[in-house]
Amino acid sequence: MPARFLKGLRLKLLSEEVINYKKLKLLCGLEIHQQLNTNKKLFCDCSTAMQEREPTAVIKRKLHPVASELGAVDVAAQYEFLRDRTFNYQIFKNEVCLVELDEEPPHPLNQEALEVALQIAMMLNCEIPNEIHIMRKTVIDGSNTGGFQRTTIVGLNGRMKYKDREIAITSISLEEDAAAIVKDENGNITYRLNRLGIPLVEIGTGLLENFSPEEVQDIAFNIGMLCRSTGKVKRGIGTIRQDVNISVRGGKRVEIKGVQELGLLARVVELEVKRQLSLPKVVEETRTVNEDGTTKYTRPLPGSARMYPETDIQPIVVQKEFLGKLKKNLPELWTKKLVRLQKNYKLSEDLANQMIRSDYLELFEKIVGKTRAPASIVASTFISTLKDLEKRERVDASKLTDAHYADLFVNVAKGKIVKEAIPKIIKFLSEKPHATATAAIKYLDLETLSAVELKKIIDDILKTPGLTYEKSVGIVMSKVRGRVEAEVVMREVKRMLKK
């Protein structure tokens, strides 16, 4: 995860010539979609885990044109569009029920999701509606089995500080995620239904004026981090998706959808600016992003979505007391947390910056609080040791549980092992996840040597005549690596040679 963020931050401009975005009047708008990590879906009690790999069944459906204020012409067009399309919906155990299948009315709105969404709205200084009305937004691409997506406004007219400026947050809505497309074979389209209904917060910014592509990316990053500070958002590929609107020189607006890697955003904006500059005339359209940051045409820019009330669910009155309680328990802003990480844990600015982006942030704080192990050792284990092991030795760190780490750092805190022993233990545990860290230490014989034991080993080695200091340290280290810190060995050898 941190790698993904960093990759983008390090991206260099693609061309030598520096584009003057201010002069070009670059205007962007961001729409950030973040999945929430609630136990249950937004309108039913299915799990949001998306762990299942094999569908238990596939259901075939069609969608039909829907009545429209636009009259017969629009219906005829929909009919043409839908006629040759068949939707295959994959069903997964525990993750799909009759609600996703459009065979049962929605359950009441997930309270946990509403609370997280309202927290985000409050952190972004939004006005909160007195009464929340669930809407149906018509969608006929098959990604919603019912032909519409349920969505509701939870915040309006907010703002966020960025550098010394203020970013307008136009609206925040809480909605159900759509089914994920698996394949499209000439209109025979397969969707995974387990993503349908996962709570999603959509955050829309006002027009971003006079910002560089890197800054636009950084703004998206800031919003993403703000969401993450609730501790209730999903992590990993596909759990956060950003759309960006781009225009230059007051020209036509192009919408780019589905940037899944934040680190790619600056590049997407930059490439789109170049693309628009190379065209004699820009056409309003929707484009989808490719892996390398280039984009491809998807469809003309849609008109405003048709929305009408979800009559199966009553409007929800947002009580003042309820809001007050949420407000009291707002999570710490990530910018504040960054300062606190440096201050409380004495982490370097660089390490703190990496830690705050890390998936292990929560675990880090928990472990340091509980075990009193040195924060810098715990942080560098999570930031660099794991990465090194994954890269150099193909260690699968995902096999380790929170309990493994807690046990490991209890041993560090008690002085049972030195930090040099940590990589060996992690590697061992990734291969034998049923073992405990304490057992691994015994098995690998990694317990820290006592001063007496170390002295005995050094004594033995120094008996050999004619050894230089460097040579002696080398031999001793080869015998005690991982059981004594190198500085201690050097200090002791020097001391004993002097004798």
Added chain:
Amino acid sequence: MEALLNAKKIKVGDRVKITKAGAAYEGLLMPRIELGDTSSFVVKLDNGYNMGIKFERGVKIKKLGGGQKIMQEQEKEKTSKEIIFTKSLPTIAILGTGGTIASKVDYRTGGVYASFSPKDIAIKIPELKEIANIRAEEIMNIMSEDMTPECWKKIAGAVAKEINSGERGVIVTHGTDTLHYTAAALSFMLRNLPCPVAVVGSQRSSDRGSSDAVVNVACAANFVANSDVAEVCSVMHGSTEDDYCLAIRGTKVRKMHTSRRDAFKPINDLPIAKVWWKNKKIEITNQNYRKRAAGKVKVDDKFEPKVALIKCYPAADPAIIDFYLKNGYKGFVIEGTGLGHTPTLGKFSFLPKIEQAIKNNVPVVMTSQCIYGRVHPTVYHNLRELSKRGVIFAEDMLPETAYVKLGWVLGHTKDIKKIKELMLTNIAGEISERTEVEAFE
């Protein structure tokens, strides 16, 4: 709040600006949805979302512009009731009775409004033009749960009128909850039926792209135009997919799920036909049916509405029988347990009450709450006790069908012997002498 709106001459649908504690919202003023906070304004913002703004001190509302009209009552079509696509196609009738099946949505309020012009139906279900010319008429607009025997009579009359003026078949659109009661009633009331009658509903409202109405009506149209089945049938989704509908005999069908598309199942019978949507194939799945023939249908709608359907359960109070007798009821259908039991012990025993009813010439008909299977008068001692007292064991008849049939039979005779005879005579496919193994799945 109302007074303020009246004073400012602001109506639902007007464009308004509401200010509150420094914040301002512009949009269309929406009607209140039931059960929301009655002291809130509902505004449709320009981004399409609705939200509620509490009306309290300091809230100001200003009219910005004259409103769009919010559709609030049925839009009457003044055009003809008939639509002809191709002269060579047969003409069928579609009669609306209410429910959401052929309705229009007001996309601003979410309200659903009946709209039953042939034009609207043809737009909604484009494949109709390949199947039949249509005559469409809304004969009533009543929700399923509010249907009464009077409604059934009216529907039977309207169906007969269409058939006798030469339509190839008739579709009755209906709310789903009591669709099977109406189907059973039509089965008894329409005598000498020469052509198919399909009773059709939809489990998903028609505002959504996934509505089952399209497939159900298209299959029903195909069924009434092209099949040789001269019976009243329900025609509804046969599976959760959009592949085929089942035509199920009107006296043997029951709604078996609150919300699924394939809620309607044949009970103790096989479906008469599988009607494929896309390739329009009609596959007969049960050879035992009445065939299309020449002749006129006769409406026989004499009906006694004072019939009660009672469910037995552990410790049920038999005094319920007294209540109905006191109120002049003329017949009982009991949904007994298992093979057709009522409680028989001590103060919970139904036996004395049943005996009293039958002595007063009020028939008692026994069905089973198992829904599937046949009742039996002699397997157990207690069954024999009931039978001895003159309870009519209604074979494999559905409780709902028995309820409708008893009303119809009582409309014709009050003679207890004659009633028993008619109840045990198969009049409209409501009794099967033998049950196929596949009829229970």
